[in-house]
């Protein structure tokens with residue numbers, strides 16, 4: 665049984681799909697005895713079902729991270745539910761229908777909205793929820809779920825224009841915030857390549873099962889909470905990934 669004094673309060677974005685990572689992180693934190701604010705942008709029957717099982721420890725929060733107004737309203741709602749926050753997991757992501765296309769066929773007008781969700785969105789969330797995170801009694805941690813696709817050094821694709829730029833921008837946002845928190849022992853931030861997960865029909869060959877993998881990540885995040893000297897962009901084994 666989880667000790668009461670070890671429980672934490674976690675905010676996770678993009679949690680509405682039962683087959684995806686966000687929802688399974690919510691499950692793992694709840695099973696561990698933690699309190700969870702689960703961000704969604706549209707109703708999720710799976711999450712509503714989970715909320716009935718965990719009426720006191722799960723709060724479903726409607727929050728479109730592309731909208732500052734929506735994120736700020738979500739912050740007000742969250743503040744009525746909790747006095748502090750210990751962990752923010754920026755998991756939500758957007759892609760355009762042109763993700764697999766190379767330049768001649770890619771509609772570039774679809775790229776900026778993707779970056780707005782996946783790179784600016786996490787900063788919107790962090791900016792709004794920072795007052796709650798600063799009240800953490802165990803040290804506030806932010807995890808930005810990035811991807812190997814955001815690595816400029818290891819980039820090999822000639823497609824993924826939207827997704828690659830979105831994750832590279834998220835990595836830059838992470839390092840910039842890491843610098844911002846440099847002298848604050850109570851705050852830390854990392855970005856993560858979570859590995860290839862079986863989160864939808866399109867990647868049914870992927871080796872990692874989201875529910876199993878969510879527990880690996882939950883344990884990893886606790887190892888990183890106070891690690892300000894180690895790598896900032898890491899894989900799910902905790903090793904450095906090239907920027």
Ligand SMILES: NC(=O)c1ccc[n+]([C@@H]2O[C@H](COP(=O)([O-])OP(=O)(O)OC[C@H]3O[C@@H](n4cnc5c(N)ncnc54)[C@H](OP(=O)(O)O)[C@@H]3O)[C@@H](O)[C@H]2O)c1
Nearest residue numbers: 678680684685705728729730755756757809811860861863
């Ligand atoms: N799957 C993999 O193998 C893999 C590999 C490397 C990195 N990653 C990263 O891991 C994370 C989770 O991946 P996944 O495959 O589980 O993701 P996913 O199934 O695509 O889920 C993404 C979530 O983000 C939400 N979202 C999209 N736009 C939003 C917005 N404006 N506001 C709030 N939420 C929004 C979606 O909501 P709706 O349900 O309403 O659309 C969805 O629930 C992502 O950051 C992804 O880039 C995944």
